[in-house]
Amino acid sequence: MKLTTSKRLFRNAQKYIPGGVNSPVRALNAVGGQPIFIDKAKGPYLYDADGNRFIDYCLSWGPMILGHAYKPVLDAVRKTLGKGTSFGIPTEIETQLAKTIATAVPSIDKVRLVSSGTEAVMTAVRLARGTTDRDIIVKFIGCYHGHVDHMLVSAGSGLATFGSPSSPGVPDDFAKNTLLLPYNDLDAAKELFKKQGKNIAAVIIEPIAGNMGTIPPAEGFLEGLRTLCSKNKSMLIFDEVITGFRFTFSGVQKMLKVQPDLTCMGKIIGGGFPVGAVGGPAAVMDNLSPDGTIYQAGTLSGNPVCVSAGLATLQALKAEKPYKKLGDSGRKLADGIDEILTAKSIPHTINRMGGMFTLFFNDEPVTDYDGAAACDTKMYAKYFQHMTANGIYVPPSQFEANFLSTTHTDRHIEQTLKAVRSFEPK
Structure with a gap:
């Protein structure tokens, strides 16, 4: 996956915008990367300035419940x-x-x-x-x-x-x-x-x-x-x-x-x-x-x-009353990730409500900030980088939520789980 254009755009942005971004988490500092510059979006997909396509589980930090460009x-x-x-x-x-x-x-x-x-x-x-x-x-x-x-x-x-x-x-x-x-x-x-x-x-x-x-x-x-x-x-x-x-x-x-x-x-x-x-x-x-x-x-x-x-x-x-569908899709994706990581013996826990969930790299229950802060953020950074390389955009921070939209289908979920199956942190 090439990010040549995004790197060039980021360098230019840094000249005129503090940190090159207009909201800190977009800098990807928490996951050890550089920002991906987006050109357009449609349904469950983001398309970056280099022509790469990503299944989007960030959804502009939540608003795009109906998918992009509805x-x-x-x-x-x-x-x-x-x-x-x-x-x-x-x-x-x-x-x-x-x-x-x-x-x-x-x-x-x-x-x-x-x-x-x-x-x-x-x-x-x-x-x-x-x-x-x-x-x-x-x-x-x-x-x-x-x-x-x-x-x-x-x-x-x-x-x-x-x-x-x-x-x-x-x-x-x-x-x-x-x-x-x-x-x-x-x-x-x-x-x-x-x-x-x-x-x-x-x-x-x-x-x-x-x-x-x-x-x-x-x-x-x-x-x-x-x-x-x-x-x-x-x-x-x-x-x-x-x-x-x-x-x-x-x-x-x-x-x-x-x-x-x-x-x-x-x-x-x-x-x-x-x-x-x-x-x-x-x-x-x-x-x-x-x-x-x-x-x-x-x-x-x-x-x-x-x-x-x-x-x-x-x-x-x-x-449209999409809430049952969103909950079912959220459950299918979260349960699938849980099953795969359990089989790989990777410590984790997943908290989910409807079509919103977080994968914590911590095998203890996460019920408050102390539990969240105890997570393995280095492991999450590896997970983010792996998923991005496989065309899946997840939140660039351990401490954020994944969101599903009405445009995410079983096919998108299966493609996401396929990327998780190939996750082999060293």
Whole structure:
């Protein structure tokens, strides 16, 4: 497989873009390679600048649940483009997307559209603080909620500690009101609320973790957080940027039967375009300006081109009901990988939810960040390089999720398993 053009394009990009990429993981530093520059994509395939074709299990980090270049989405975008690209004035289609989300997600009455998942989290946190008149936010180690200053924190030495900045440029004062807890540890959360409950504005969590690899919640964990927040008049925020509309036609909260106070969404609701959203009960959402005093604004929020792509995606998901097929395909692929690696005596475990899974090179259960961090990242790098060389594009990090789309067929799965069978790490 030749990557001559990609190498040349990367060298040129490094002259004008920090690190040559516009998002760090794309640099492939975690897997010891150089970026592959993509020319086009269709269905389950990526085509790079050198003409190589890859079966794609990254899917733009999740949004392309219907596959790349899905015709109804492209048609909707073309139709909207013919009318203009941005107005900075309300359009009917914004209401249509907001209504679709609010109707599908049980905890949501109203929606504020923004331009990214990070912006949705920023808005939700400000809304929670303003509504409760409290400052402290609780997050879970290993969960990623975008590059908002007060979310870029690392754990201290105790079980539940005030965060410290995990990136230069984040002031200590921004991080001091963020507390961290281990994922899936309800006892730690109970102990924290005993000490700080009256000061906690909100708990924010990925209800199914996807940014330390796929990690589902332990039985009773989310229910326990809901109880703690309700008892202490704190808000529970679900970051469903990854999980929204991924497993059912709603947020994962409907499937897990736990309702948050606020929900952040992105990825799928944009259909491949930059769209984010925060939603919740009308009594809370109406605290946002202009009705309320909590300020939020965005020039491109509700951009008609982006919104049309998201609405077309959600309409297709509602009509096609692909979730059983996605789950079946995910199970077939994950079980196949598990069987092959077991026969090769390669230590591993696989966590899967529907058409989303992570292969961890660790033979112990992975239920939190410590378990994910104990994985053999060097082995994963070898796996990534092998799969890429065989025309399979998997996430370029041990700590990310694989995604399946409606365009992945049994033939694609078998081709992927064939590549896994030839994996012989030295």
